[in-house]
Amino acid sequence: MALHLPSKVHPGAFNFELQNTNGRQPSPVTLRTLADGLNTVALYQTKLLAMRGQWLATYDDGGAGGTSVWPFYFRSGEGRRGVRFVLGLIDSSTSATSPHVDITIRDRSGATVASGSVYHNARDSGTPWDGNSVLNRTHLATKDLVGLSADTEYTVEIEAQDYIAIAFMCALEIGAAHADDSINGIVDPSKFVVGGPIYDEHWQDLLDAGSRHWRHSGCHYLSWAGDWGATSLPVASYGSYTNVIDGTSTTVSAATPGVVLASENHHTATTDPAVGSPVKMAVKARRTVGSGSLSVRLNDGTNVISVTGITTGGVDDWYTVTATLPSSLNKWDIQAVVTSGTFELDAVCLFAYSA
DSSP states (O other): OOEEOOOSSOOOOOOHHHHHSTTOOOOHHHHHHHHHHHHHHHHHOOOEEEEEEOOTTSOOOOTTTOEEEEEEEEEOOTTEEEEEEEEEEEEOOTTOSSOEEEEEEEETTSOEEEEEEEEOTTGGGTOOOOOOOHHHHEEEEEEEEEOOOSSOEEEEEEEEETTEEEEEEEEEEEEOSSEETTSTTOOOGGGOOTTSOOOHHHHHHHHHHHHHHHHHSOOEEEEEEOSSSOEEEETTTOSSOEETTTSOOOSOOTTSOOEEEEOTTOOOTTSOTTTOEEEEEEEEEEEEESSOOEEEEEEOSSOEEEEEEEOSOSGGGEEEEEEEEOSSEEEEEEEEEESSSEEEEEEEEEEEOOO
């Protein structure tokens, strides 16, 4: 077991046909290049998990009691250790004494795995609000929350406290500082030496790492959340499947608001490209008034991915379903239907999922 520091630049292409056809012996140089490439993927080829912002001409803040905004649900890839948050924070009120953002990452049992707070520049010490323009009051901050495990599902909660406004938020995975070949998805490149033996276990290391990255480090397709806080879904407006963004459209068209998902060539080695890619959809919602249930779906006009039977809330109000995403470039609408009562919808997420 050892630590390695691969290049941040992915190794160049190599002539695998020259090495693996015509009866030639396997090349240690080729296999070492492959090992370095897998380690580069593990450390540096991380996923964008969420990105949101709000219009600065008229923006919302957390108020005195705080507001939960822009939650998301994700699956960590191989070799990942945490999430980096990049935030644009606006000091929005003279009434605030300590404007800040609280971020919490939980596992699927609801247990807190990592948490932290991000304060507006110097305001945690009581520096007075200066009344300058929005741009002058916008403070760029980053926060790394680490201690996460690879190939694990997590939820993220973001709380805007004491009148803080979040102009924008970006969240992305963080890879490990070094490639530790004692963990899954990392390969020891020093095993492949010119003139040295290539054992079956060396081949197995390469195959296992490649398989894990292909199955567990796939694309995070979607993290949607309301503009600021939860979106109310009363049965009066959502008695049939209705677009949750415009609140009126019931059919999918090029003119309705939605998202474009590019899933070409994202299928795994064990799935048929004509069938599509395995995914998991996660919905955060809860019933607030009356009885009944909520169903939320992604609909491209032909295919649907649905989470049904949402009632009073699951673990942290998240509900999930596994499905298949067609291997194509399609525009999808987020739709919801309520049988009775009123529900709040916080977020809809979609990511590659293969066991």
